[in-house]
Amino acid sequence: MSYRNISFSFLFITFFIAGCATSYHPENRRGYGFSEKQLSEQSYLVSFSGNSRTSPTDVQHMLLRRCAELTIQNGYSYFLILDKDSDTVTDVTYSEISKVHDHSESITKFVQIYLAHENDISPDGRKKAINAGIFLRR
Template identity: 40%
Template sequence: MKQFIGPALLACAAVVLTNCSQATPYQPESASSAIHGGYSHEQIAPDLFRVRFHGNSLTSRETVEAYLLYRAAELTVEQGGTWFRLLDRETEHTVTREIRRDPLYRPWYGTNYGYWLPYWSYRVRGGGWLYYDPWHADPFWADRFDSREIEEFEASADIRIGRGPVPTDDTRVYDARRVMADIGPRVVRPKG
């Protein structure tokens, strides 16, 4: 039995790492999804909807906005419409900075003394000064390794669904089936 535990554990780890290292596919947003993010909508009136697409940190703004447009078209067809009018649209850009202390710093007097940790400056070639402070995770030997920025995009749109012939005199009106035909081939869906 022991000989199967190692490979099984390795396979599980590979699945987890694969799911964590993928851009958000075109999927409904759900807490039980293996990959964070997806689309959602709420009905505001009989023919008025607010549509959203939330991407994870590996999903580009362009993809988030394309999936939002695709979802608006798909929802229009699901509701029996032929076209939709874009009433309002917004894309939120969230940047989170993750900072970690230098994991190698261990003073002989322990870490129980709060901010009583070393801080010094040093001059670099070219005349500038850099600073070392383990609380800000910017040690001189690894200037950006202990901090990173995480970007996520979430786009939303309010749409009004229409039926019948597509109005041609309004630039905010989209033919739902045409949008689906144009964008659909590039939409990435979840595997499995």
């Protein structure tokens, strides 16, 4: 292979990699990936930032994946998503996912979660609780 072919191949691979969506990983120096901040023993603020090539659906999925991992790592089996203004349990909304993504900006989503064991959740709360183990098996 000539020097010219090697140079072209290197440039092609470089541009291909640069054009890819954000993968699942801790936040890097560019600010893409997941991060979390522990707010209390059972509460976290979790975020995921994707680059302009990452779809809103992928950002949402990777955010929830990190929530499920934190739940399992801390010895719990369920997490509940809290309303950021009132600390009450809220439904996961997917309305933003259906919007057209124009790839001109990065996307960041965040949630506050509460970690729980099944017997600590009220019957009404169980309807909104996410089983971390089942979520990770998807």
